[in-house]
Amino acid sequence: MEVVIDAPGRLAVLAADAVASLVRRRPDAVLGLATGSSPLALYDELVARHRAGLSFAQVRGFLLDEYVGLPPGHPESYRAVIDRQLTSRVDLAPDAVQGPDGGAADLPAACAAYEAALRAAGGVDLQVLGVGTDGHLAFNEPGSSLASRTRVKTLTAQTRRDNARFFGDDPEAVPRHVLTQGLGTILEARHLVLVATGRAKAEAVHQLVEGPVSALWPASVLQLHPHVSVLVDEAAASRLQLAGYYREAWAGKPGWQGL
Numbered sequence: 041m042e043v044v045i046d047a048p049g050r051l052a053v054l055a056a057d058a059v060a061s062l063v064r065r066r067p068d069a070v071l072g073l074a075t076g077s078s079p080l081a082l083y084d085e086l087v088a089r090h091r092a093g094l095s096f097a098q099v100r101g102f103l104l105d106e107y108v109g110l111p112p113g114h115p116e117s118y119r120a121v122i123d124r125q126l127t128s129r130v131d132l133a134p135d136a137v138q139g140p141d142g143g144a145a146d147l148p149a150a151c152a153a154y155e156a157a158l159r160a161a162g163g164v165d166l167q168v169l170g171v172g173t174d175g176h177l178a179f180n181e182p183g184s185s186l187a188s189r190t191r192v193k194t195l196t197a198q199t200r201r202d203n204a205r206f207f208g209d210d211p212e213a214v215p216r217h218v219l220t221q222g223l224g225t226i227l228e229a230r231h232l233v234l235v236a237t238g239r240a241k242a243e244a245v246h247q248l249v250e251g252p253v254s255a256l257w258p259a260s261v262l263q264l265h266p267h268v269s270v271l272v273d274e275a276a277a278s279r280l281q282l283a284g285y286y287r288e289a290w291a292g293k294p295g296w297q298g299l
């Protein structure tokens with residue numbers, strides 16, 4: 041696991057460099073896309089790269105998660121959010137980005153279909169991730185099986201409070217259920233790039249990087265993956281015990297290596 045501590049704008053550039061170098065190497069790359077505020081600067085940076093000539097025409101994208109039961113076209117469904125944040129702003133093909141179908145009548149079947157679609161695409165090359173204040177990854181709340189696959193989950197009161205800002209500041213308006221890639225599903229992506237900023241994420245970042253691997257802090261499962269880049273600003277890094285070492289290791293890394 042590599043931890044990079046830098047200003048948010050610089051983190052976005054680093055993450056965009058990793059995406060751009062992948063897409064140049066492999067124009068039909070499979071990107072795992074996260075919603076939420078953490079990847080916004082990265083997506084803005086990708087839009088800038090697109091305007092400067094980077095093409096996503098053959099890229100495919102998979103979302104991490106989706107709310108259950110929002111009416112089709114609801115502006116806060118993750119399908120709609122990613123369209124606004126990224127898909128509609130670059131040359132991704134229509135329908136190149138898919139997510140689990142939170143409106144399906146048969147939710148377990150929709151989850152199985154999503155796992156099959158990920159497999160058929162050959163898996164995710166680079167997965168963008170954020171982390172919840174309670175350490176959730178995608179919508180894998182504390183207590184999630186570390187081997188879990190795409191399935192229905194129930195949100196915690198904390199996550200519903202955190203996400204209420206997208207639903208008129210009313211936690212009760214946040215759907216109670218979601219479909220989410222499992223932790224086992226996420227671990228199959230070849231490179232995981234997690235972005236976290238702000239003091240509210242400091243404890244989750246400490247636990248995910250330095251805590252015991254535990255279902256209590258689901259993001260700690262990333263310690264089992266061979267290629268994880270954790271990109272954090274000073275505030276999100278403020279609880280890291282080995283921050284000095286991470287800074288030294290990053291400062292000494294040859295620039296050509298990238299993330």
Ligand SMILES: N[C@@H]1[C@@H](O)[C@H](O)[C@@H](COP(=O)(O)O)O[C@@H]1O
Binds near residue numbers: 078179203
């Ligand atoms: N399901 C999403 C996660 O994929 C996201 O990483 C996390 C953090 O969100 P934010 O980046 O807005 O802090 O919470 C949401 O609930």
